[in-house]
Amino acid sequence: MIIESLVNLFLKIITFLLDKLPTIPQIPVEVSNAINGFVDFVFDNVGLLGVFVPLNLMKIIIPAWLIVEAVVMIYSVTMWVIKKIPFVDIH
Amino acid sequence: MNKKYLWLFILPLFLFLFIPNDAFAATTEYKNPKMDIIGYDSSDGSLRYIASCDACSELQNSYGYPEVVRIWFNSSLFNDNTEYTVSFRFRWVYNSMYDVWPQQPIMYDSYNQLTGVMPGASHVANGYTITNWTYTDGYQQSGYWFRYHEVTFKLKGDIFINLLGQYFLDIPFINNVDSWPEYYPLNFKLELDSIMISDSLSETDTIINNAVDKLIQQDAINQHSTNTKLDDIKNTNLSIWDTIKSILSNIITFPQKIGEKIGELLNDLPIWDTIINIYNYITNIPLRIGEVIADKLNYLFIPSEDFYETTIDKYSEDITNSLGMLWFPFDFIENFVSKYVALETNPIINIPNIKDPVYGVTLIEARCFNIQEIFQYGSIGTVYNIYMVFAGAFIVILFINFLIRKFNHIINGNESGAA
Numbered sequence: 239m240i241i242e243s244l245v246n247l248f249l250k251i252i253t254f255l256l257d258k259l260p261t262i263p264q265i266p267v268e269v270s271n272a273i274n275g276f277v278d279f280v281f282d283n284v285g286l287l288g289v290f291v292p293l294n295l296m297k298i299i300i301p302a303w304l305i306v307e308a309v310v311m312i313y314s315v316t317m318w319v320i321k322k323i324p325f326v327d328i329h
Numbered sequence: 330m331n332k333k334y335l336w337l338f339i340l341p342l343f344l345f346l347f348i349p350n351d352a353f354a355a356t357t358e359y360k361n362p363k364m365d366i367i368g369y370d371s372s373d374g375s376l377r378y379i380a381s382c383d384a385c386s387e388l389q390n391s392y393g394y395p396e397v398v399r400i401w402f403n404s405s406l407f408n409d410n411t412e413y414t415v416s417f418r419f420r421w422v423y424n425s426m427y428d429v430w431p432q433q434p435i436m437y438d439s440y441n442q443l444t445g446v447m448p449g450a451s452h453v454a455n456g457y458t459i460t461n462w463t464y465t466d467g468y469q470q471s472g473y474w475f476r477y478h479e480v481t482f483k484l485k486g487d488i489f490i491n492l493l494g495q496y497f498l499d500i501p502f503i504n505n506v507d508s509w510p511e512y513y514p515l516n517f518k519l520e521l522d523s524i525m526i527s528d529s530l531s532e533t534d535t536i537i538n539n540a541v542d543k544l545i546q547q548d549a550i551n552q553h554s555t556n557t558k559l560d561d562i563k564n565t566n567l568s569i570w571d572t573i574k575s576i577l578s579n580i581i582t583f584p585q586k587i588g589e590k591i592g593e594l595l596n597d598l599p600i601w602d603t604i605i606n607i608y609n610y611i612t613n614i615p616l617r618i619g620e621v622i623a624d625k626l627n628y629l630f631i632p633s634e635d636f637y638e639t640t641i642d643k644y645s646e647d648i649t650n651s652l653g654m655l656w657f658p659f660d661f662i663e664n665f666v667s668k669y670v671a672l673e674t675n676p677i678i679n680i681p682n683i684k685d686p687v688y689g690v691t692l693i694e695a696r697c698f699n700i701q702e703i704f705q706y707g708s709i710g711t712v713y714n715i716y717m718v719f720a721g722a723f724i725v726i727l728f729i730n731f732l733i734r735k736f737n738h739i740i741n742g743n744e745s746g747a748a
Contacts, residue, residue: 242632242640249644253651262653270657274664281668285676289700292721293674299728310735 676700 287293320326579586649656678700683693704713 239629241630242636245632245636245640249640253644253647256648256651259651261651262655265654265657273661277661277665277668281672285673286678286700288674288676289704290720291724292717293672295721295724297669297672297674299724303728303731306732306735310738313739 285293287296676699678698680693680696680698682691682695684691704710707713
């Protein structure tokens, strides 16, 4: 109940603030179609890579790689911020 | 006098205008309110309605006429929306020493100020139309009763005829009228001669007999009810005596029974089981309290199962519209991830039908190739399988190496990620 109330409150604040901001136009349809068309083209033909590399394995390795990179990046950013604090003596 | 108080006198005059006229006429509606039909009689096989007038002071002179208040036909005799022809007579039952003789038989319609009865007198009863009245001008005198006159009419719809305040039996007397005592009861019988469905005389007897049967049955029921009550009284008296006897015997044996009951209670009481149950209940109290607290905490802090789904559906449209093109990256990521999850890992090539554009002849049939299967099960299948094993191993080794580099980067504090 408390979590639900907080989430609802947060979303109401967000929507309220967004309502006060000027409306941002949507991305042009041509642009979105081009991008989505390219993605569709890649994914429709990426199966051919399966001739040379095991795609089942890649479907696991690639997300794991992205997660590790994201964690390291968050760690690096956090450490960069902490090192900017003068009295925290970290080098 | 101050004029502003004048409305106190004018307002009641206006209110007086809104009082209905018939509010003052109600008390003069009835010539003789003591006259009413008190029941029916079926002693001689015919159905009669009896009107009674006790101490009718209006009958002391030749102009007295008891009011026929109401003619009511038992609703169980009739069907709705059926036209019946009903014949009845007013008969005066006379049981005194006075020799009375009807002078002129008339029915008096106080509404129209006419004698006799009028056909189509719709005012007789609201909602009921009497289609025809047939007046039989004749009366008989035999012994101490006389047939006064006879009216035949048809009615539609319901079977309730209210003659309230409209018709009167006008009974002029020629003998001893002046000495008629005020307190002497007069009984008038409205004798129902026949009831028949119009143009169907054969049903007359049936209806009359049915009515008589109903009355006989009602009498039997009343008699049975009376007998039952007498039996109940007798049984009640017996049961009271039995109760008194049982009370006395119980009083005498009361101490002995108390002792027996206490002994049985002590013998049958599972005292240790009861104590153990109490102990278990007490020791389980903290557990029960914990369960209650856990339930309440669960209710407070854990959202319901469909909360996030419904909430996202509720707010996503507003947020998407407000953000505009800024929302596109999120859309793109969602699209990319969904395609990646649904990625077909088998390298299948679909070739559609290829036709001659001029003649429409199919040159190449539609087919699909799984290239991986061609390599796996072809002549180089073994070599290909070995290659795939090494390729997988190489990828895994690269990934492990990647993890080691990142681990060293975090341990050594190298923000560039280089090992």
